[in-house]
Amino acid sequence: MGRSPCCEKAHTNKGAWTKEEDQRLVAYIKAHGEGCWRSLPKAAGLLRCGKSCRLRWINYLRPGLKRGNFTEEDDELIIKLHGLLGNKWSLIAGRLPGRTDNEIKNYWNTHIRRKLISRGLDPKTHLPIGRVPCHRQGIPMAADEAVKPNDMAEDGHSSVTSMDEERCPDLNLDLTISLHGGAPKPPAAEAATPASGPACAQLICLCYHLGLQTSEACSCQASPDLQHVLRFYRPLEGGQ
DNA sequence: AAAATCCCCAACCGCGGGGAA
DNA sequence: ATTCCCCGCGGTTGGGGATTT
Numbered sequence: 001m002g003r004s005p006c007c008e009k010a011h012t013n014k015g016a017w018t019k020e021e022d023q024r025l026v027a028y029i030k031a032h033g034e035g036c037w038r039s040l041p042k043a044a045g046l047l048r049c050g051k052s053c054r055l056r057w058i059n060y061l062r063p064g065l066k067r068g069n070f071t072e073e074d075d076e077l078i079i080k081l082h083g084l085l086g087n088k089w090s091l092i093a094g095r096l097p098g099r100t101d102n103e104i105k106n107y108w109n110t111h112i113r114r115k116l117i118s119r120g121l122d123p124k125t126h127l128p129i130g131r132v133p134c135h136r137q138g139i140p141m142a143a144d145e146a147v148k149p150n151d152m153a154e155d156g157h158s159s160v161t162s163m164d165e166e167r168c169p170d171l172n173l174d175l176t177i178s179l180h181g182g183a184p185k186p187p188a189a190e191a192a193t194p195a196s197g198p199a200c201a202q203l204i205c206l207c208y209h210l211g212l213q214t215s216e217a218c219s220c221q222a223s224p225d226l227q228h229v230l231r232f233y234r235p236l237e238g239g240q
Numbered sequence: 241a242a243a244a245t246c247c248c249c250a251a252c253c254g255c256g257g258g259g260a261a
Numbered sequence: 262a263t264t265c266c267c268c269g270c271g272g273t274t275g276g277g278g279a280t281t282t
Contacts, residue, residue: 016250016276038267054268055251090270105271106249 013047017056021046025053026061059100066098070107078104078112083126 013021028044034057037050046053059065070078074096081092089101089108096104113123122129 014252036267049252050267051253051269052251058269059250087271101270102250110248 012041012049012052014052017048017060021048022056022061025057029057029061055102059102064098065100070099070111074099075112075115078108079116079126082108082112 017025024044024046028040028046032043037054040046040050040053041048044053048056077095078092081095085091087105089105093099093101093104108123116123116126117129120128
């Protein structure tokens with residue numbers, strides 16, 4: 001039982017990519033564009049599975065990738081974003097142009113984790129090591145723990161917003177996503193890009209995004225001025 | 241200089257979501 | 262309504278270079 005394999009494993013290469021494979025992949029994507037990863041390997045003459053091709057392209061061959069050291073500012077941004085989003089590497093990567101989710105994930109696990117530990121902070125919760133998470137005191141916490149049913153019900157707002165402002169006043173956490181009421185979806189790329197600033201009218205509450213919308217946890221829908229627009233959004237002060 | 245250990249990161253794996261049939 | 266397929270994500274692995282003994 002179980003899911004069928006993503007490709008015919010018997011006739012696919014694994015492991016490190018060769019220069020020739022890279023060249024074939026780049027040439028094919030330049031000519032035909034991204035997408036249709038399943039059929040790409042055959043069309044491009046590669047003995048690789050589609051997933052492998054996609055990964056190679058996204059993480060290594062795609063133009064515009066920044067390779068090399070992260071700056072101190074990058075570090076701090078990643079730490080802030082991780083504190084709010086948790087291990088949502090793709091979302092975090094969306095905030096760091098030229099960086100991939102895989103790269104950030106690796107960098108987190110190899111460098112930033114230790115950095116936090118050396119500061120006496122738990123890399124998972126961002127709390128002082130040994131301390132029990134408690135956001136009500138404005139103490140940092142992991143995003144997984146940031147939105148809990150009771151937090152939402154008490155005052156009708158996501159505590160993430162106030163937490164966010166308390167903790168990262170300089171951080172634009174525009175986590176805009178589409179409505180759940182039949183309104184057209186904005187392009188996925190806009191969901192977490194700085195470009196979708198205050199001008200973006202279709203916003204949604206974070207609790208819904210986190211799957212809490214159907215529970216009592218989310219009271220955003222009760223808000224009279226948010227009948228069509230539910231939001232978790234905080235604009236930058238003075239732009240990006 | 242050689243062996244052992246550590247560390248980094250590219251790549252793989254399995255799962256879940258969403259759309260099409 | 263259900264099943265299937267594809268894509269994308271996050272967790273994990275393992276090869277190989279760097280460092281230490």
